[in-house]
Amino acid sequence: MTMSKTRSEASLPVVSLPLPVDVTAPAIARQAVRATLVSLGFDDLAADDILLATSELVTNAFEHGEKPDRLEVEYAEGRLTLRVFDSGSGRPKLKEPSPMAARSRGLQLVHALSDDWGHEPCDGGKYVWAVFSLRRADAQA
Structure with a gap:
């Protein structure tokens, strides 16, 4: 897997990572997001919620989206x-999960951890997005 970066106007590079169509996809996505956050200067505490949301979004794509x-x-x-x-x-x-259900909490977690989330249609399917407010460590000084 290789990550590619493209420059978009008035922002840092967009990191794009192809995902495998198997159960390793969430772990690979978390590693890529962690590396991106470290390169941007975010600490581990800020990363934890984002990494959990990453896992949930990729797992949902794998289990419900037909093909990540x-x-x-x-x-x-x-x-x-x-x-x-x-x-x-x-x-x-x-959806509201049953208190006894072992699963079906992914989007509830994304909803709770992010500032906003949603989905959009695109060529070949859709994408699900989540937004987090963060300040880089160097901007907090």
Whole structure:
């Protein structure tokens, strides 16, 4: 897997990572997001919620989106955006899990951890996104 970076206007490079179509996708995505956050100067405490949301978004794409495609990470103006692309046409639904259910809490976690989240159709499927307000360590000094 190789990460590519593209420069978008008034932001840091967008990191784009192809995702495998197997159970390793969440771990690979977390490693890429962690490396991106470290390179941007974020500490581990800020990263924990983002890494958990990354796992949930990629797992949902793997389990419900028919085929995960790629992950994008973008940081601009104090906001970090994760986008997970998949080939599914189904719309993600935020549902209340049963207290006894062992699963079905992924989007509840993303909803609780992020400032905002949603989904958009795109060529070949859709992407699910989550936004986090963050300030780089060097901007907090």
